Amino acid sequence: MAAVEDGMWFYRALHGHIRRELTAGLGRGPASILDAGCGTGGLIRRLGPAEPAWRWTGVELEPLACALARERVGADTQIHEASVTALPFADATFDAVVLSDVIYHLDDDMAALREAHRVLRPGGILVVNAPAHPWLWSYHDVATHARRRYGRGELKGKLLAAGFGAGAMRLTHWNTLLLPLVAVRRKLLPAPAGGSDVAAYSPLLEWLGRAAMALERVWLNYVGRLPFGVSLFATAKK
Secondary structure: OOOOOOHHHHHHHHHHHHHHHHHHHOOOOOEEEEEEEEOOOOHHHHHHHOOOOEEEEEEOOOOOHHHHHHHOOOOOOOEEEOOOOOOOOOOEEEEEEEEOOOOHHOOOOOHHHHHHHHHEEEEEOOOEEEEEHHOOHHHHHOOOOOOOOHHHHHHHHHHHHHOOOOOOOEEEEOOOOHHHHHHHHHHHHHOOOOOOOOOOOHHHHHHHOOOOOOOHHHHHHHOOOOOOEEEEEEEOOO
């Protein structure tokens, strides 16, 4: 992740979606945001300079990822080595919580959603990204230690059960245009040597990914949600 997330088309698009939803919910003024399961710090590294009024905190369970995140985001951002199912913060601490490709790793994903609800201030927003469509399960999920892929109704039900309101909740799929190619790659072809699709791509494939994501971004900004895709993106309010 540390090697590719600054430039890979997938992370660029994902971080753009997160920035759009945080800006819509928080504005561009001062706000306290928790990146719960921050990995090697790519989201904070990209959005920190882009939105200087936002104050970031990271939580990550894996010690190596914590070390890389601290190195990559700088001393001004606190990175805590802890579990997203037992966050080391008081109730109502943050204006927003991001769970970006995190809950699908967990045996108890509801514990993480409840913890996110607990540490959010009233009116605070949760942003979630997760892999979509259980039928798309493949070598990639095994390599990334996944526990599940989500259907739209399943993720919505879990957000409601964790205490988030239905009125301000938004869910959409994304990475839609590349879904046929991803399905062929993961379901019909042999697994890559590295086991995961998180890798540096050739310039042509990188261009294709960025072009597809640019078209989807226009659709999401001006038309509405996408009905299917490799990933599922949700925002909810406490």
